[in-house]
Amino acid sequence: MLTGLNHITVAVSDLERSLHFYTEILSFKGEVKWDNGAYLSLGELWLCLSCDAPQPATDYSHLAFSVAPNRFEAMRKHLSGFSLSYWKENQSEGDSLYLLDPDGHKLEIHAGDLTSRLRSLRKKPYSGLIWL
Incomplete structure (x- = not known):
C-alpha cells in the first residue's frame, strides 16, 4: 500500500x-x-x-510548496528581489505566487492546505463538484 x-x-x-x-x-x-x-x-x-x-509542462501541471500564511508577505517581498518569471495570477483560495524555475517548470508558493481549500469549496463550490 x-x-x-x-x-x-x-x-x-x-x-x-x-x-x-x-x-x-x-x-x-x-x-x-x-x-x-x-x-x-x-x-x-x-x-x-x-x-x-527539460520539457516543462504546457498544461496546468505544477509543483506547489507551502508557506505559512503569516510568512506569505515576507516570501513575496523576498522573491521580489530577484528577476523571476511568473506564469499565472492567483484566483483561488489562499495566497499564492506562481513562478517559473530556471528551466520553465511551473511552481506555486501557497499559503494554505487541503483543509482550507475544502472549507472554501463549501462556500464556493467548483462547477460539478461532488464530495467523495
Missing part, C-alpha cells in the same frame, strides 16, 4: 543555476550533489535535480 509522496525529480539543464535557485532563492537545503544531479530537502520533501533536457 502506498503511504505518501516519496520524492520529486525535476530535469534541469544547468545544475549550478538550479542549485542556486532552489537553495538561495527558495531556501531548500542542499544535501549532496554529483556530476549529473543533486538531492535537496525542504521539510520532509526530497527533491532531486537531474541533468537532462
Whole structure:
C-alpha cells in the first residue's frame, strides 16, 4: 500500500543555476550533489535535480510548496528581489505566487492546505463538484 509522496525529480539543464535557485532563492537545503544531479530537502520533501533536457509542462501541471500564511508577505517581498518569471495570477483560495524555475517548470508558493481549500469549496463550490 502506498503511504505518501516519496520524492520529486525535476530535469534541469544547468545544475549550478538550479542549485542556486532552489537553495538561495527558495531556501531548500542542499544535501549532496554529483556530476549529473543533486538531492535537496525542504521539510520532509526530497527533491532531486537531474541533468537532462527539460520539457516543462504546457498544461496546468505544477509543483506547489507551502508557506505559512503569516510568512506569505515576507516570501513575496523576498522573491521580489530577484528577476523571476511568473506564469499565472492567483484566483483561488489562499495566497499564492506562481513562478517559473530556471528551466520553465511551473511552481506555486501557497499559503494554505487541503483543509482550507475544502472549507472554501463549501462556500464556493467548483462547477460539478461532488464530495467523495
